[in-house]
Amino acid sequence: MAPVGHKSDVSNESLEKTFSMKGGKGESSYVNNSQAQAQHARSMLHLLRETLDLVQLNSPEIPFVVADLGCSCGSNTIYMIDVIIKHITKRYEATDYEQPPEFSAFFSDLPSNDFNTLFQLLPPYGGGSMEECLASNSHRSYFAAGVPGSFYRRLFPAKSVDVFYSAFSLHWLSQVPDIVLDKRSTAYNKGKIFIHGANESTATAYKKQFQGDLAGFLRSRSKEMKRGGSMFLVCLGRTSLDPTDQGGAGLLFGTHFQDAWDDLVQEGLITSEKRDNFNIPVYAPSLHDFKEVVEADGSFIINKLDVFRGGSPLVVNQPDDAAEIGRALANSCRSVSGVLVDAHIGDQLSEELFYRVEHRASSQAKELLEQLQFFHIVASLSLA
Numbered sequence: 059m060a061p062v063g064h065k066s067d068v069s070n071e072s073l074e075k076t077f078s079m080k081g082g083k084g085e086s087s088y089v090n091n092s093q094a095q096a097q098h099a100r101s102m103l104h105l106l107r108e109t110l111d112l113v114q115l116n117s118p119e120i121p122f123v124v125a126d127l128g129c130s131c132g133s134n135t136i137y138m139i140d141v142i143i144k145h146i147t148k149r150y151e152a153t154d155y156e157q158p159p160e161f162s163a164f165f166s167d168l169p170s171n172d173f174n175t176l177f178q179l180l181p182p183y184g185g186g187s188m189e190e191c192l193a194s195n196s197h198r199s200y201f202a203a204g205v206p207g208s209f210y211r212r213l214f215p216a217k218s219v220d221v222f223y224s225a226f227s228l229h230w231l232s233q234v235p236d237i238v239l240d241k242r243s244t245a246y247n248k249g250k251i252f253i254h255g256a257n258e259s260t261a262t263a264y265k266k267q268f269q270g271d272l273a274g275f276l277r278s279r280s281k282e283m284k285r286g287g288s289m290f291l292v293c294l295g296r297t298s299l300d301p302t303d304q305g306g307a308g309l310l311f312g313t314h315f316q317d318a319w320d321d322l323v324q325e326g327l328i329t330s331e332k333r334d335n336f337n338i339p340v341y342a343p344s345l346h347d348f349k350e351v352v353e354a355d356g357s358f359i360i361n362k363l364d365v366f367r368g369g370s371p372l373v374v375n376q377p378d379d380a381a382e383i384g385r386a387l388a389n390s391c392r393s394v395s396g397v398l399v400d401a402h403i404g405d406q407l408s409e410e411l412f413y414r415v416e417h418r419a420s421s422q423a424k425e426l427l428e429q430l431q432f433f434h435i436v437a438s439l440s441l442a
């Protein structure tokens with residue numbers, strides 16, 4: 059077991075280099091724990107298609123460029139890129155143009171994303187003509203490339219992308235606000251590993267971080283988007299005006315996960331300071347938090363900006379099986395935060411922590427299934 063006070067923390071400076079969803083294809087990998095995201099994204103396909111209908115079609119001699127920001131390593135991104143390209147192709151077919159353009163798809167995420175697993179899941183490029191590829195379901199009809207880097211900064215050349223898509227990613231902050239980690243500050247998140255139920259100063263610091271990050275995102279995309287381009291963004295959101303009530307994200311990170319950290323402290327496996335130095339860099343914004351930034355940036359027209367009920371993050375085969383629900387919660391939590399936890403307390407203590415999450419969640423399985431619901435902010439934006 060790692061000693062108390064294990065030293066390999068993820069500092070704010072290195073978050074961008076180390077953070078990722080759990081890679082590979084193991085039980086707690088993102089690949090095996092992203093069915094809920096797939097279901098939630100599919101329930102919003104009509105909204106995505108409405109956004110795609112607003113994109114201006116250029117001459118087919120110019121390649122059509124799509125980018126998924128925060129693509130991760132599962133098959134969700136491949137499915138969505140396919141939906142986007144098929145829809146745009148249909149739109150070209152309905153015009154006087156004789157053939158659709160060639161398509162280019164950029165899969166973008168932080169550098170430690172498991173791009174290898176993602177690329178292995180990609181179907182082969184059709185090889186024949188673009189029309190043949192588009193007609194085939196076992197081949198992809200686009201040229202694919204990976205783009206490592208933070209979406210809070212520039213990733214593409216100016217005016218080069220027609221459609222930006224980003225799902226379930228923008229609630230991840232670029233860092234935990236420094237003052238939240240500063241013991242002398244009123245924003246120090248003592249006793250907590252998330253802002254759900256935290257004090258007002260902590261929540262205000264998180265809100266400022268989210269809004270500053272989103273401003274950087276919009277500034278970068280406004281430069282990279284082609285005239286006539288659009289983007290479709292989905293991230294965790296909340297319905298409460300109060301940022302210390304993080305809704306579904308609050309239940310995921312603020313209850314059994316929090317209790318499991320407290321267990322490790324009480325059992326003397328880590329110090330309370332070690333726990334207090336760990337904070338989940340997630341902020342589920344309200345509609346107002348999000349809108350304020352889009353309006354202040356001013357580069358985009360808002361086609362749609364709303365908060366929708368997304369459903370549960372737990373996909374289970376047997377809703378009466380408490381053990382399965384406990385496992386699903388622990389895996390779901392681990393697939394998205396496991397890399398950060400491993401880096402903070404080491405693999406063995408991380409194993410202990412998620413074992414406790416699973417155990418605690420199984421004992422409250424019925425309540426979890428009833429209460430754990432995500433809300434999502436959905437934004438459809440076009441260049442002003």
Ligand SMILES: C[S@@+](CC[C@H](N)C(=O)[O-])C[C@H]1O[C@@H](n2cnc3c(N)ncnc32)[C@H](O)[C@@H]1O
Nearest residue numbers: 078095128129130134167168208209225227230
């Ligand atoms: C929950 S996954 C979403 C994956 C995928 N879009 C889907 O629908 O299943 C969130 C992704 O956002 C990525 N992410 C978080 N912060 C990021 C940043 N600053 N820049 C780029 N990607 C980021 C994470 O690495 C992770 O792969």
